[in-house]
Amino acid sequence: MLLHHYPLDPFSxxxxxxxxxxxIACELVDVLPWEREDAFxxxxxxxxxxxxxxxxxxxxxxxxxxxxxxxxxxxxxxxGRSPVERAETRRLIGWFDVKFxxxxxxxxxxxxxxxxxxxxxxxxxxxVRAGLVNIHAHLDxxxxxxxxxxxxxxxxxxxxxxxxxxxxxVIDYLGDVPWDKHPGAKEWYARIKSxxxxxxxxxxxxxxxxxxxxxxxxxx
Amino acid sequence: MLLHHYPLDPFSxxxxxxxxxxxIACELVDVLPWEREDAFxxxxxxxxxxxxxxxxxxxxxxxxxxxxxxxxxxxxxxxGRSPVERAETRRLIGWFDVKFxxxxxxxxxxxxxxxxxxxxxxxxxxxVRAGLVNIHAHLDxxxxxxxxxxxxxxxxxxxxxxxxxxxxxVIDYLGDVPWDKHPGAKEWYARIKSxxxxxxxxxxxxxxxxxxxxxxxxxx
Numbered sequence: 377m378l379l380h381h382y383p384l385d386p387f388s389x390x391x392x393x394x395x396x397x398x399x400i401a402c403e404l405v406d407v408l409p410w411e412r413e414d415a416f417x418x419x420x421x422x423x424x425x426x427x428x429x430x431x432x433x434x435x436x437x438x439x440x441x442x443x444x445x446x447x448x449x450x451x452x453x454x455x456g457r458s459p460v461e462r463a464e465t466r467r468l469i470g471w472f473d474v475k476f477x478x479x480x481x482x483x484x485x486x487x488x489x490x491x492x493x494x495x496x497x498x499x500x501x502x503x504v505r506a507g508l509v510n511i512h513a514h515l516d517x518x519x520x521x522x523x524x525x526x527x528x529x530x531x532x533x534x535x536x537x538x539x540x541x542x543x544x545x546v547i548d549y550l551g552d553v554p555w556d557k558h559p560g561a562k563e564w565y566a567r568i569k570s571x572x573x574x575x576x577x578x579x580x581x582x583x584x585x586x587x588x589x590x591x592x593x594x595x596x
Numbered sequence: 597m598l599l600h601h602y603p604l605d606p607f608s609x610x611x612x613x614x615x616x617x618x619x620i621a622c623e624l625v626d627v628l629p630w631e632r633e634d635a636f637x638x639x640x641x642x643x644x645x646x647x648x649x650x651x652x653x654x655x656x657x658x659x660x661x662x663x664x665x666x667x668x669x670x671x672x673x674x675x676g677r678s679p680v681e682r683a684e685t686r687r688l689i690g691w692f693d694v695k696f697x698x699x700x701x702x703x704x705x706x707x708x709x710x711x712x713x714x715x716x717x718x719x720x721x722x723x724v725r726a727g728l729v730n731i732h733a734h735l736d737x738x739x740x741x742x743x744x745x746x747x748x749x750x751x752x753x754x755x756x757x758x759x760x761x762x763x764x765x766v767i768d769y770l771g772d773v774p775w776d777k778h779p780g781a782k783e784w785y786a787r788i789k790s791x792x793x794x795x796x797x798x799x800x801x802x803x804x805x806x807x808x809x810x811x812x813x814x815x816x
Contacts, residue, residue: 421737422690422691422695424695433680433683435683435687436687437686437687437690437691439659439686439690440683440684440687440689440690441683443663443682443683443686444679444683444686448679459664459667459668460653462663462664462667463655463661463663463664464660466657466664467656467657467660469660470642470657470658470659470660471642474694475644517641
């Protein structure tokens with residue numbers, strides 16, 4: 377399998393973690409999706425990463441790709457064992473893919489990292505301020521879930537953990553996750569951060585933008 | 597089954613169309629999600645519509661709900677018959693749920709309809725202008741797909757049609773869909789608009805905001 381991805385794209389990272397957790401070997405193809413190169417537009421009509429390539433079967437969209445993996449690679453399921461468990465996992469994926477993105481990632485990562493990489497405009501400071509406020513409620517929610525469960529959606533690690541950790545990992549690259557104020561969320565993140573599936577993400581670097589000092593430290 | 601919904605919420609509408617297409621009777625519970633009433637927060641921790649209630653099993657998040665319906669109500673599948681077909685359907689659902697929402701719905705519906713209903717600020721005219729430009733590329737893409745296929749994702753109507761029509765229906769309420777410039781997209785929309793599953797949506801009204809004249813007209 378191939379994964380067309382941008383290393384600091386949280387949706388690509390969700391798939392990278394999940395693929396590794398499922399034990400699927402996958403070659404990575406680096407893309408700068410906003411350059412809209414013809415070769416990439418043929419792979420992704422939406423010009424967005426990630427795109428999974430399963431021996432020629434192209435699956436753009438991270439949600440479509442993870443459902444495809446669950447249907448075709450059943451050895452290590454990461455959605456849950458029953459329709460009700462899977463509904464809970466998918467609810468939480470939606471929480472992080474949509475709500476967290478709208479309230480945090482779009483305001484911090486998109487403003488501070490993506491604008492820098494794309495060399496467009498400067499970050500909107502009002503947006504950044506709002507993102508730094510909004511993240512607290514999400515870390516509280518992770519702590520709340522983690523107090524009651526072994527992983528976010530239940531006993532086992534699922535795509536919900538991959539989705540949440542993927543979003544937080546790019547905010548953490550910027551040093552904008554207030555871990556010290558949220559010990560529960562920090563404990564959950566330390567647990568997933570120390571897994572082998574997470575290691576490759578800790579080695580990613582953006583040219584001209586150094587990660588926060590603790591970014592690749594397992595004892596942050 | 598119950599569906600907690602806001603009548604003019606496109607994600608609720610996606611489920612209403614799909615439920616009807618699957619032949620599932622469903623009672624509607626009207627909610628104003630932004631009021632964050634305690635009773636609703638118990639149903640939806642994210643304070644968002646729609647939430648499906650299957651005899652006590654609560655499934656918030658429209659993607660989680662439609663996957664739950666596909667798993668538990670198999671009589672009339674609306675995702676496709678193989679992993680590859682389902683991947684294509686889900687890719688297009690993602691297109692309309694994420695890309696269309698970011699480029700059109702957030703700029704038109706959220707600005708013009710939601711701000712009016714919530715009585716917050718006035719619409720941002722720059723956002724509205726951008727939304728009116730962006731919608732053309734999406735209508736072109738619908739025309740492109742519809743020239744090659746019977747429905748958006750292939751031979752049969754799927755959740756991709758429900759997702760696209762749901763988004764367009766709330767923009768059409770505002771009269772902001774330039775149908776005349778996109779005959780292919782118009783023909784596809786006329787086809788889904790005339791189905792019994794769509795009729796209840798055409799009767800929805802927002803207090804203080806009349807729909808465009810052609811909104812409930814099948815010969816628009």
